[in-house]
Amino acid sequence: MEELLMAFFEFNALSVILCGSFAARVFIPEMDKLQLDDSAHAHKYPVLVLLHDEGGASMDLQRTPAERLAAEHGIFIVAPDVQHTLGTDMEYGPHYETFVATELLNICRRIFPITEDTAKTWIGGIGTGAYGAVKxxxxxxxxxxxxxxxxxxxxxxxxxxxxxxxxxxxxxxQEEQLKAIFSDYKHFSGGENDLYALAEKSAQGEFLFVSEEGYARKAESEAIAQKLGAATQIVTLPAGADCFSQQKSLPEAVRWACQ
Known part of the structure; x- marks a missing residue:
């Protein structure tokens, strides 16, 4: 078996939506998955936006198999730093959800041969990044x-x-930081930041929820999956399988997205 020549690209750029600069890592496909003779840059590749957990940064994803998965599957994995925003639009702060869904992809498409085909445009997250991704x-x-x-x-x-x-x-x-994100708590339940309420609406797309056996918040995924209905899958891994770095869960999720 040939050794994979894995690579990632780290960049900083200005964002109009964020009113400042942002940082991101982009894990790129293996050379044999790229059409290097495509001088017109006509071929475009699938893209996965991957959001990190609270208290972390995109550099944390280098401990995961993200780099290898991009190389193996021939996809671009874009991992922006979303700071302490939970990947959503803060009431008093940056609007990362809007940024991720619009400007981030547009900026990356100017640099990389990334598709505009929504069927090959996916998003995922780990921990609180999963909240931002699903929302x-x-x-x-x-x-x-x-x-x-x-x-x-x-x-x-x-x-x-x-x-x-x-x-x-x-x-x-804690409370003050969460108020900066969601403002008035009285309007959270049933509102646009409540995943349970959003899932009860006519959800489009497909969803996958992965966690280890015994994960303390597993019931949250099960409840939201039930509300989302048929286009949802739940995968439970043996306890300890991920070794705290998504060694099993991320390959499972990327395989599902690429199928």
């Missing part, structure tokens, strides 16, 4: 046709209730 897919079905959640932190309503009572939220954000 973005539900809100922008004209952009993303498939979305996946890995060890998702999806019930932000429950986290808000913990913050209000002074408990540890488990995601590194």
């Amino acid at each position: 973005t897919a539900l809100q922008h079905p004209d952009v993303f046709t498939r979305a996946f959640s890995i060890d998702g932190t999806l019930d932000l309503g429950a986290i808000i209730e913990k913050a209000k009572s002074g408990e540890d939220t488990g995601i590194g954000l």
